Amino acid sequence: MGFALLNGEIIERSEAKVDVEDRGYQFGDGVYEVIRVYNGKLFTAAEHLKRFSKSAESIGISLQFSSKQLLEMVEELLKKNNLETGNIYMQVTRGIAPRNHVFPASNVTPTLVAYTIKSSRPIDNLKSGVKAILTEDIRWLRCDIKSLNLLGNLLAKQKASEKGCFEAIQHRGQDVTEGSSSNIFIVKDGTVITHESNNLILKGITKDVILDLCRKNNIPVIERTFSLTELDDADEVFLSSTTAEVMPVIEINGKIMKAGVPGKVTRKLQDLFQKEIEKQCGVLVS
Known part of the structure; x- marks a missing residue:
């Protein structure tokens, strides 16, 4: 199964779970990004992470990590999973809160998830x-x-x-x-x-x-x-x-x-x- 990133911590992928009241599950209230990997290296990672941050900002989600921190975590996830060719999928949601169309209070922490996918070139x-x-x-x-x-x-x-x-x-x-x-x-x-x-x-x-x-x-x-x-x-x-x-x-x-x-x-x-x-x-x- 490999490893996944959950809220800044790299854990066994089988242990990476989110709550049923996570707003990504309830409303699709979040954004995502996919970064390509060739030869075990990230391609255009800075550009993807910049877009990820911009998308989050566009819907009022404050990322808990800087782009530099995100890059470090993603690179560590890549190494842990020994991925040579494939993708890194990452997403952030507004977090876990009782179901309500209105945004939850500002003290609700966004949920960040990332994992790797083996995928050859087409x-x-x-x-x-x-x-x-x-x-x-x-x-x-x-x-x-x-x-x-x-x-x-x-x-x-x-x-x-x-x-x-x-x-x-x-x-x-x-x-x-x-x-x-x-x-x-x-x-x-x-x-x-x-x-x-x-x-x-x-x-x-x-x-x-x-x-x-x-x-x-x-x-x-x-x-x-x-x-x-x-x-x-x-x-x-x-x-x-x-x-x-x-x-x-x-x-x-x-x-x-x-x-x-x-x-x-x-x-x-x-x-x-x-x-x-x-x-x-x-x-x-x-």
């Missing part, structure tokens, strides 16, 4: 690309907060799964927002286009890495809203997330996108992204 999908569907974005209007309230995302992802697809690309009317668990990019005439980071999407850490790689390598990039028509007419489509990296999308709603193979800009960004991983975490075997 090599086959990265090489061949994946299928997606389109679905209306039914979520709330603060998607920039990495909230535990994921029911809209789950319904979209389940719909995609039932169609034999990897992802659901969401849209509000004619405007594409993001995937159920990813950011969405299109490429048109060599220019990479992705939704601006506002309240309608999560500001992806992997997305930001990709944007930085584009700018450093003279790949034209624009952050703006794009339409379903532009998506349909794109030369290339790809998605990004902590676990999916730079993932080509080769089919949407049963329609093959262009040649049905990953495009050259996507391939270049995959190569650049892998080099960035290796810069931080060491050479990848596969």
Whole structure:
């Protein structure tokens, strides 16, 4: 079972329990983060922990630990579990209190939990690309907060799964927002286009890495809203997330996108992204 982090203490995972009146369980009243691990090292950990703190602050949860303390605890958890490739999941809730929609008194301590998950890189999908569907974005209007309230995302992802697809690309009317668990990019005439980071999407850490790689390598990039028509007419489509990296999308709603193979800009960004991983975490075997 390994070890888990509970409120600053690393314990046997089987002993990591939370109360039934924890507000994360009762209301989804909390936020979470997922940090990728390669070669036993954290990738973009500082950026993830900064977003974690910002999400908590956005809903009025005061973390009991600084980002430096969180990083130290997460690194210790990583070592204790001897994780080579996978993820660290962490979440904080408002804490344990009698069920009431109103926030509990300020003396209620937030509940912090973290644990590791073994997860290999999705090599086959990265090489061949994946299928997606389109679905209306039914979520709330603060998607920039990495909230535990994921029911809209789950319904979209389940719909995609039932169609034999990897992802659901969401849209509000004619405007594409993001995937159920990813950011969405299109490429048109060599220019990479992705939704601006506002309240309608999560500001992806992997997305930001990709944007930085584009700018450093003279790949034209624009952050703006794009339409379903532009998506349909794109030369290339790809998605990004902590676990999916730079993932080509080769089919949407049963329609093959262009040649049905990953495009050259996507391939270049995959190569650049892998080099960035290796810069931080060491050479990848596969």
